[in-house]
Each structure stands twice: as structure tokens, then as C-alpha cells.
Amino acid sequence: xxxxxxxxxxxxxxxxxxxxxxxxxxxxxxxxxxxxxxxxxxxxxxxxxxxxxxxxxxxxxxxxxxxxxxxxxxxxxxxxxxxxxxxxxxxxxxxxxxxxxxxxxxxxxxxxxxxxxxxxxxxxxxxxxxxxxxxxxxxxxxxxxxxxxxxxxxxxxxxxxxxxxxxxxxxxxxxxxxxxxxxxxxxxxxxxxxxxxxxxxxxxxxxxxxxxxxxxxxxxxxxxxxxxxxxxxxxxxxxxxxxxxxxxxxxxxxxxxxxxxxxxxxxxxxxxxxxxxxxxxxxxxxxxxxxxxxxxxxxxxxxxxxxxxxxxxxxxxxxxxxxxxxxxxxxxxxxxxxxxxxxxxxxxxxxxxxxxxxxxxxxxxxxxxxxxxxxxxxxxxxxxxxxxxxxxxxxxxxxxxxxxxxxxxxxxxxxxxxxxxxxxxxxxxxxxxxxxxxxxxxxxxxxxxxxxxxxxxxxxxxxxxxxxxxxxxxxxxxxxxxxxxxxxxxxxxxxxxxxxxxxxxxxxxxxxxxxxxxxxxxxxxxxxxxxxxxxxxxxxxxxxxxxxxxxxxxxxxxxxxxxxxxxxxxxxxxxxxxxxxxxxx
Amino acid sequence: xxxxxxxxxxxxxxxxxxxxxxxxxxxxxxxxxxxxxxxxxxxxxxxxxxxxxxxxxxxxxxxxxxxxxxxxxxxxxxxxxxxxxxxxxxxxxxxxxxxxxxxxxxxxxxxxxxxxxxxxxxxxxxxxxxxxxxxxxxxxxxxxxxxxxxxxxxxxxxxxxxxxxxxxxxxxxxxxxxxxxxxxxxxxxxxxxx
Numbered sequence: 001x002x003x004x005x006x007x008x009x010x011x012x013x014x015x016x017x018x019x020x021x022x023x024x025x026x027x028x029x030x031x032x033x034x035x036x037x038x039x040x041x042x043x044x045x046x047x048x049x050x051x052x053x054x055x056x057x058x059x060x061x062x063x064x065x066x067x068x069x070x071x072x073x074x075x076x077x078x079x080x081x082x083x084x085x086x087x088x089x090x091x092x093x094x095x096x097x098x099x100x101x102x103x104x105x106x107x108x109x110x111x112x113x114x115x116x117x118x119x120x121x122x123x124x125x126x127x128x129x130x131x132x133x134x135x136x137x138x139x140x141x142x143x144x145x146x147x148x149x150x151x152x153x154x155x156x157x158x159x160x161x162x163x164x165x166x167x168x169x170x171x172x173x174x175x176x177x178x179x180x181x182x183x184x185x186x187x188x189x190x191x192x193x194x195x196x197x198x199x200x201x202x203x204x205x206x207x208x209x210x211x212x213x214x215x216x217x218x219x220x221x222x223x224x225x226x227x228x229x230x231x232x233x234x235x236x237x238x239x240x241x242x243x244x245x246x247x248x249x250x251x252x253x254x255x256x257x258x259x260x261x262x263x264x265x266x267x268x269x270x271x272x273x274x275x276x277x278x279x280x281x282x283x284x285x286x287x288x289x290x291x292x293x294x295x296x297x298x299x300x301x302x303x304x305x306x307x308x309x310x311x312x313x314x315x316x317x318x319x320x321x322x323x324x325x326x327x328x329x330x331x332x333x334x335x336x337x338x339x340x341x342x343x344x345x346x347x348x349x350x351x352x353x354x355x356x357x358x359x360x361x362x363x364x365x366x367x368x369x370x371x372x373x374x375x376x377x378x379x380x381x382x383x384x385x386x387x388x389x390x391x392x393x394x395x396x397x398x399x400x401x402x403x404x405x406x407x408x409x410x411x412x413x414x415x416x417x418x419x420x421x422x423x424x425x426x427x428x429x430x431x432x433x434x435x436x437x438x439x440x441x442x443x444x445x446x447x448x449x450x451x452x453x454x455x456x457x458x459x460x461x462x463x464x465x466x467x468x469x470x471x472x473x474x475x476x477x478x479x480x481x482x483x484x485x486x487x488x489x490x491x492x493x494x495x496x497x498x499x500x501x502x503x504x505x506x507x508x509x510x511x512x513x514x515x516x517x518x519x520x521x522x523x524x525x526x527x528x529x530x531x532x533x534x535x536x537x538x539x540x541x542x543x544x545x546x547x548x549x550x551x552x553x554x555x556x557x558x559x560x561x562x563x564x565x566x567x568x569x570x571x572x573x574x575x576x577x578x579x580x581x582x583x584x585x
Numbered sequence: 586x587x588x589x590x591x592x593x594x595x596x597x598x599x600x601x602x603x604x605x606x607x608x609x610x611x612x613x614x615x616x617x618x619x620x621x622x623x624x625x626x627x628x629x630x631x632x633x634x635x636x637x638x639x640x641x642x643x644x645x646x647x648x649x650x651x652x653x654x655x656x657x658x659x660x661x662x663x664x665x666x667x668x669x670x671x672x673x674x675x676x677x678x679x680x681x682x683x684x685x686x687x688x689x690x691x692x693x694x695x696x697x698x699x700x701x702x703x704x705x706x707x708x709x710x711x712x713x714x715x716x717x718x719x720x721x722x723x724x725x726x727x728x729x730x731x732x733x734x735x736x737x738x739x740x741x742x743x744x745x746x747x748x749x750x751x752x753x754x755x756x757x758x759x760x761x762x763x764x765x766x767x768x769x770x771x772x773x774x775x776x777x778x779x
Contacts, residue, residue, distance in 0.1 A: 004610055004620060132621075132648075165623040165648040166610065236648060243589075243646035311651030325653040325671035328705060330664055331696050333597065333688035335631035363631065371693050540693045545632055548687055549694050559728075 005169040007162035010133035011072075011100060012037030013169070014140030018096075019177030020044050021067040024055040026417065027449040028074030029109035030163035031102035035072055036449075039458050043174065048450055048458045051381070051417040052077035056084045056099065060153070063097035064189060066179040068144055072100040075116045076380065080418065082119070088153045089123045090199040091188045092206075095180045096147035096154075098140065099125075103159045105280045106307040111361070111380060113306070115281035116157055120258040124203055125155045126210050127258035128219065129235045133167040139255060142219060148180075150206055150213070159280065161236045161307065211259035219255030220264055226250065230272025232265065232285055232296075236308075241278040243310040244319055260288040269294045276301070276317075280308050337366055339546045340514035340562035342440055342485040346409075347372040348542050348570065349491045350436075355405045355499070356391050360384035360419070362411035362445045364438055371541050375409060382418030384408040388433045389426050396431075405499055407434045413443035413451040415468060426504040427476045434498045435506045437468045438485075440513040448516065472506040479505035486511060488569045514562060523563030524579040528554045532575035539567045539576065589642035591650040592743075595669040596661030597686050598635050601732030604757070605659065606637040608736060612745060612753035613641040623648040632689070634665055659739045661718075661732065662686050667702050670709055679706070679713045680739040680777070682731070714738070714777070721772040730769035733758075737773020747774065 005013065011034050015023065023046040025035040038046045049055035052073040059071035073081060078101045085099070101119065104110040120127035128143050130136040136158065143154040188199055214220060229249040233241050234257050242251065252268040254261070269275050269289075277286040277298035286298035301316040302308065314320040337344045347367035350357055351374035359365055359375030360383065368375035379387055388408035395403040410419045415437050426433045443449040450456040455465040472480045479501050481494045491509070498505040512519035525546070528539075533553040540547065546560035547567055556567070556576070568576040592609065596602040606622060613620045618641040638650045655673050660666040660681040673679060690696040699705075706713050718735035722728045733754070740750050750770065758766050 002614070004614060004622065161623060161648050165621060167621045167645070167648065168614070168619055239646040239648065307649075309649050309651040310647040311654065314651075322653065327652075327671045328667040328709075330667045331688060331690055331699060333632070333634045333664070333668075334690075335598075335633040336689045336692075338631060366631070369689075370695075537694055543689060543693050545692065548692050 002168040002170050004166040005133045005137075006033065006164055006166050007130070007133050007136045007158055008033035008164070009037050010136040010169050011140055011156075011158070012041070013171055014137035015070045015098075016041040016044060017137070017172050017174050018141045018144045019068055019175050020070050020144070021179070022046075022059070022062040023070040023072070024049045024059045024062075025072040026050070026052045026055050026077055027443055027446040028052075028077050028102070029446055030104060030160040031072045031074045031077070031100060032446045032449065033163070034100060034102075035458065038070070046458055050452055052081040053084060056081040056088070059097060059099070060084055060088050060093070063093045063095050063153075064091075064182065066095050066182050068096045068177055070098050070100065073102070074110065075101055075103040075114055076110060076112065078116055078119055080381065082123075085119065085125075085153075086123045087191055089125050090191055090196060090203055092151040093147055093153055094182060095177075096144035098143045098147060098154045098156050100156045100158065102163050103157060103281075105159050108160050111378065113281060115284060116155075117257065117284045118282065120155045120157075123155075124207055125153055125258075126150070126214075126256060128154060128156050128256050130158065130162060130255065131235055131238045131253070132162065133165070133169045135255065136162065137169055137171065139219065146213070150210055152206060152210070157235070159236055207259050211261065214256045214259055214261035215264045217256055220261055221253050221255075222268055223251040223253065227271055228273045230268060230275045231278055232268070232275070232289065233278045234285065235280065237278050237280050240308050240310045240313045244314045244317070254285065257285055260285075262292050265289055266292065266294065269296075278302065278308070278313060334369060335366060336543055336545060337363070338514050339544055339560050340564040342509065342511035342514065343367065343438055344542055344544065344564075345485045345488050345566045345569075346436065346438065346491055346509050347374045348566070349488060349495060350374045350407065350409065353407070353495065353499070355407045358384045358388040358391060358406060358408045360408075360410040360414050362414055362438075364409060364411055367409065371543050381414055382410070382422055384410045384414075385419050385422030385433065385435055386425060388435070389422065389429065389431045392431050392433045393429075405434070407436060407495075407499075409436045409438065411444075412437060412439040412441070412453045412468065413449075416452045416466060420471060423472065423477075423504075423506070424475050431504060432502045433504050434495070435504070437506060437508045439468060439508050439510045440516070441510075441519060442513050442516050444513040444515070448513070468506070468508050477504055477506050479503065480508070481506070482508045482510055484511065485509040486564055486566065488566065514564070525558040525561035525563050526556050526565065526568055526576050526578050527558065528556055529575040529577060530555075532573060534573055534575070536572070538572060539570050542566050542570055589640050589645050590657075591655045592639040592657045592659065593650050593655045593669060593672055594637040594639065594659045594661075595665045596635055597665065598632050600635075600661045601729065602635055602637055602661055605732045605736045606639055608733070608750075608753050608757045609639055611756050612749055613639070615749060615753060615756075616745060619643060619645045621645045621648045634668060636669060657739075657742055659735065661735060663702050664688070664699060666713065667699070667705055670706055670711060673711060675710075677712075678742050679711055680735070680742060681713050681715055682719065682735050683715050683717045684719050684731075714742070716773065716776050718773060721769055721776070725765055725768055725772070727765055730766050733766045734769040734773035737770035738777035740770070740774050741777035
């Protein structure tokens with residue numbers, strides 16, 4: 001019987017079957033589970049890299065050294081890795097190298113919904129797009145063959161629906177692949193201008209050959225139905241199109257959409273009365289069709305924004321006879337800091353200060369929302385510190401006597417990812433930015449991945465533990481403090497002391513994520529003395545899932561409370577108390 | 586093309602919707618169907634709304650359910666029933682848990698929990714079968730089996746035998762938790778038959 005697999009599980013399985021020996025990634029939704037699943041296969045050495053750039057450079061080194069290597073990241077991660085990506089196309093590979101980009105149409109968990117198919121065109125790399133888990137597994141194996149046959153990295157693009165959607169898969173067995181001998185070749189592995197020019201010529205030649213391949217490969221297939229309508233599509237969009245039109249259309253399904261298979265498209269277009277492209281996000285295929293002089297419809301009917309579904313496709317083509325159902329208006333349910341989250345107290349104190357807070361990517365992005373309304377910005381990984389430098393510099397230029405202050409807030413994993421360089425920049429340029437590093441001992445947002453500070457590797461084995469305080473001191477920062485985020489008075493005092501210092505400073509707020517099982521300490525829950533509660537609702541400003549109001553008075557759900565004590569410190573009347581062990585409230 | 590049936594599960598992060606959908610998907614696979622299941626991780630896990638789309642039939646195309654296309658819904662929380670109601674097909678069925686979980690705007694006293702959800706769903710002409718799965722779980726001494734109790738109530742609206750559900754439960758739920766989950770399923774199923 002077939003089993004149900006997510007696209008991410010299928011990619012991991014496909015990599016294993018393809019004889020992959022090495023895999024790297026930086027976690028990012030929706031790509032994270034690829035490496036987590038690969039880590040379960042003993043034949044593949046897998047590791048979390050510090051960021052996507054180091055992940056891709058490491059993978060490229062592994063491939064050139066001779067091992068089939070996979071590298072995975074979310075779509076915005078490829079921005080970080082864009083530098084080695086472009087070089088990798090010029091130099092090519094030795095053993096196969098497949099780079100997974102997990103795009104996020106609909107911005108389910110991202111700061112944008114960029115369409116990374118454009119990277120294939122920009123970097124001049126073959127692009128493979130599966131439509132379901134079975135194809136993800138099968139196409140990964142083809143991608144490694146293609147990579148070695150044409151000596152090129154292959155960009156493998158999936159989307160959230162494929163990454164996290166489950167569909168039925170029949171698996172195969174692993175085929176061991178002998179390592180390829182590494183032969184020193186400065187003509188392509190050293191990209192000095194003279195070599196790079198020659199590599200570019202070879203790259204254009206390779207693209208022409210890859211286009212021939214794209215016109216004949218099984219990855220691109222025609223399914224004939226009615227020839228009144230011809231649909232070109234790729235990825236999950238194929239299934240939306242097929243659901244709506246079934247046999248009423250013919251399909252050119254592109255599993256390899258770059259280099260663009262021009263002849264295949266010309267031949268298909270010649271057979272159908274009306275030609276349309278159904279694709280999510282950018283008109284990537286549509287523009288390519290139009291560029292070869294063929295009349296086509298696409299984004300004039302379909303949105304460029306968000307995910308498609310079968311209803312959107314049906315309505316775009318007048319195939320739906322009913323009105324779109326109107327949703328009920330219901331109170332929102334935004335995500336919030338968990339009970340006992342160590343970020344809560346820090347944002348409670350930060351929100352009271354007259355400073356600009358440059359935030360970053362992680363659970364703590366929620367610090368920008370009510371009731372904290374603390375963070376002012378969230379740009380991209382690591383930007384809290386560098387944008388904070390910009391704010392602090394600009395405030396100093398505008399008001400040298402009494403500049404407004406900026407505070408950067410960044411998580412531990414994000415700090416290692418790309419915050420460290422910004423911090424050195426602050427020191428180098430003498431900018432008095434206060435940087436708060438929220439060290440919760442894990443990469444929490446993506447579901448608890450290890451990082452250079454957590455003390456463990458992806459394999460589960462112990463690893464050297466980076467210390468943000470030591471890094472800050474090594475960079476030359478004089479004021480480096482460590483605080484307990486559950487001690488509000490200490491957090492407040494340390495922030496005030498740092499803001500009084502005109503030089504760059506660092507505050508490390510250290511306490512493990514409240515959901516981190518290996519660090520869990522059970523504390524008795526708190527309760528509100530109902531006779532003493534004065535209904536002031538100040539405690540609600542810490543927005544805890546355990547804290548609510550009934551008949552005007554605050555109450556604590558003992559089943560949710562984990563005893564962190566933040567609410568008790570906020571209460572001005574001492575009415576929130578901890579249940580004594582063994583006693584009753 | 587053979588007809589595809591669409592089932593949406595909706596609830597609040599942490600309520601166990603994913604386990605329930607895994608049992609459902611296992612059952613459908615056992616019954617020889619093609620299955621697609623779609624859920625979104627990420628921000629939703631921190632107390633946000635969560636939905637899982639399950640579709641089955643001979644050959645399932647789209648991985649998601651479009652508005653107005655769900656044949657059945659299994660909803661774990663009262664307010665979430667209203668949030669996803671527009672996905673239901675006219676004439677479709679919702680099995681919903683009588684359970685209110687306050688969201689952030691309610692917890693911080695900026696809004697109140699709506700008390701008119703059942704009426705609003707009725708006005709939409711929706712057949713809602715309310716079930717008190719929490720009480721079943723509470724009476725069994727473990728509130729964590731609320732999800733399987735609700736699944737038991739839901740099991741009565743689908744055309745599969747009780748044995749088929751039991752088999753799927755056995756395949757998905759670890760041995761040491763199976764007894765209490767089976768008990769929760771049975772109680773829920775009794776409730777669903779009423």
C-alpha cells in the first residue's frame with residue numbers, strides 16, 4: 001500500500017534513494033522538515049548551517065569534493081545564499097548538487113511571497129517543479145542525474161502546499177552512488193575575471209543544451225483532452241487547473257520550466273484554440289510564452305498575489321455558477337506568546353520605553369502586536385541590528401544634543417545567522433545602539449531546531465556552545481549584561497543602564513523557550529486572590545493565554561499557567577500569588 | 586472524473602487537530618482511497634487558528650478545499666466554526682465541539698467572546714451537530730483525548746464501519762495511549778449517533 005507523505009518527507013526520501021551522502025540547510029518554514037527527515041537516514045550526513053549562505057557554500061564544497069549533496073532553504077533564505085548561487089552556476093558541480101527553494105505563496109509564515117523561479121532565470125540554473133509528493137520524490141532523483149549529466153546545480157522549487165501537504169507516495173530503494181574524484185580545476189573553481197568570462201560562455205552553451213533536454217524530458221508532458229483550451233502549468237497549480245477543467249482542456253505540464261522549452265510550447269500552442277497559463281505568483285511561464293511571440297492569457301485573469309485554489313481558477317474562467325461564499329465576521333485569533341514565554345517580560349518592559357525598537361524574525365516578531373506594541377520594524381533576518389544602527393545614526397544626525405534612542409531586539413539563532421556582522425558594524429562605526437539578544441536556547445519559531453548556541457547538533461549529539469556575551473566582548477563591546485527575563489526589575493534596570501551609555505551595548509536575555517522539553521522546570525501555577533483583585537486589568541497587559549477576566553476580575557487558568565510569575569510582578573496590589581506546593585489555593 | 590469528498594478540520598493550535606486528521610487519513614488510505622491532506626505550520630502554532638484540509642476519492646487533484654466546497658467539517662472550537670463556515674458546501678454537515686477558547690483580543694479584554702455563534706450558523710442554514718467532547722475527555726480523566734472523542738462523534742457522519750475507525754486508531758495512536766483514546770472514541774461515537 002502507498003503511504004502518505006508530505007512533500008518535505010518525499011524530498012528527504014528521494015534524496016536518500018538518489019544516493020545523497022551530504023545535506024545542509026538553515027531552518028525556515030516551509031522547508032525545515034526536509035533536513036529533519038534527512039537526519040533520520042544514517043547514510044546521509046546532515047547539518048544545520050549557521051545561515052543559508054554558509055549552507056549553500058558548504059554544499060557546493062561537498063559537491064565539488066565528490067559527494068551528491070542536497071541543500072534546502074526557504075525562499076527568502078535564497079536571497080541570503082544568492083551570492084554563492086550565482087557563482088555555482090558559473091563553476092558548475094562535480095557530484096550532483098540540488099538546491100531546494102521552498103516558496104511561500106500566501107505568506108503563511110514569511111515576510112514576503114517572492115517567486116523564486118525568477119532566481120533560476122537570473123542565475124541561469126535548470127529549474128524543476130514537482131506538483132505533489134510522488135513527483136517530489138521522483139523528480140529529486142532525476143534532478144541529481146541532470147545535475148551530474150550537465151555539471152550544473154539544479155534549483156528545485158516547491159511551495160508551502162507541496163512542502164506541508166500530504167499525498168500518496170510509492171517509495172523505491174536507495175541506489176549507492178560512488179563518490180566522484182575531485183580533480184583540481186582552477187579554470188572553473190577559481191572565478192577570477194579571466195576564468196569567469198570563459199565560464200560564462202560555457203554556461204550559455206550549457207543552457208542551450210539544457211533547453212533541448214527540457215523539450216524532450218519526461219518532466220515536461222502533454223496530456224491531451226479537448227483542444228479548444230490549452231493550459232500550460234507547473235507545480236501545485238497543475239492540480240487546481242486539472243480539478244476545474246478535467247478532460248475539457250489539454251495540458252502542457254512543466255516539471256522543468258527553465259530553461260524554457262520553447263519548441264515544446266510552440267508545438268503545443270499550435271494544437272489548441274485558446275492558450276492560457278495557470279500559475280501562482282509571477283507570470284514566469286506566461287512572460288516566456290509571450291517572449292516567443294505566442295498569444296497567451298494568464299495574469300489578466302488570475303491573481304499575482306497569494307495562493308490559488310480551484311475556486312479562484314474556476315471563477316477566473318467563468319466556470320463557477322454560484323457567488324463566492326461570504327465569511328462570517330468573527331473576532332480574530334492571532335498567534336500570541338505562549339504561557340511562560342521568556343519574551344513576554346522583555347517586551348512588557350520595552351513597550352514602556354520611549355525608544356524605537358528594531359525587531360527581527362522569530363516568535364518575538366509578535367512583540368510588535370498589542371498589547372505590547374513594542375517593535376517598530378521587522379525587515380529580514382539580522383536587520384534588527386543593522387537597521388538599528390541606521391536609526392541611531394539618523395537620530396544622532398537630526399538631533400546631536402539629545403538623540404532619540406534605538407534598541408535592536410534579536411533572537412539567538414537569528415543573531416548567529418546574520419546579526420553578528422551588524423553588531424561588529426555598530427562597534428566599528430561607534431554607534432550607541434542597545435542590542436537585546438533573546439537567547440531562548442533553541443530556534444523556536446520553526447519548531448525547535450538546534451543552533452550554534454544550543455549546545456546540540458542536528459544529529460542530536462552535543463556541539464560547542466557559542467556564547468553571545470563572549471562574541472560581543474570579542475567585538476569590543478564594553479557593556480555586556482546578562483539578565484533573567486522573568487525578573488522584570490532586573491530587565492528594566494539593565495535597559496535603563498544601557499540606554500544611559502552612549503556606546504554600543506549588549507543585553508543577553510537568557511531563559512529557555514517555555515516549550516523546550518529538555519529544559520522544562522515544573523513550577524506551581526499562580527492564582528488571583530479574588531477578594532483582593534481591584535479589577536484594574538493591568539495584568540492583562542502581559543497578554544498571557546492563562547490570564548483572563550470573569551465578572552470583571554482577573555483569573556488564571558491553572559491548567560495553562562506554568563508559573564513564570566510575570567503577571568504577579570505586574571500586579572500593583574500583590575493579589576497574584578503562587579500556589580504553594582501541596583497546598584490549595 | 587470521479588467525485589472527490591472534502592473534509593475540513595478546524596480548531597486552535599494545541600487542540601490535537603493534527604492527530605485527528607492523521608487518524609482520518611489513515612482510515613481513508615485503508616479503505617483504498619487516494620488522499621491528499623494539507624495543513625499549514627508556522628505562526629498558527631502559537632495559539633492561532635489552524636485548519637487541515639483532507640480530500641479523498643479515486644484521484645484527488647487540488648490539495649486544498651475552496652470556499653463552498655467542504656462536504657463535512659470537524660470543528661474543535663465554537664468561534665472557529667463560524668470562522669470556517671463559508672467553506673461548507675450547501676447542505677454540508679458540521680460536527681462542532683461545544684468549547685470556547687478565548688483568543689488574544691478577548692483575553693486582553695478588548696473584545697468579548699461572541700455568544701451568538703449557534704444562531705449565526707443557523708441563519709446561514711447550516712446543519713451543525715454540537716458535541717461536548719471536553720466533558721467526555723474530562724470524565725475519562727484526561728482532557729487531551731478531547732480530540733479523539735470529537736472524532737468519535739464525527740465518525741457517524743461518514744460512511745465507514747466502526748471497525749475501520751478502530752483499525753485506524755490502532756495504527757496511528759501509540760499502544761500506551763490506545764485504551765483511553767478508544768474509550769473516548771466510543772463515547773464520542775455514542776454521542777454522534779443521538
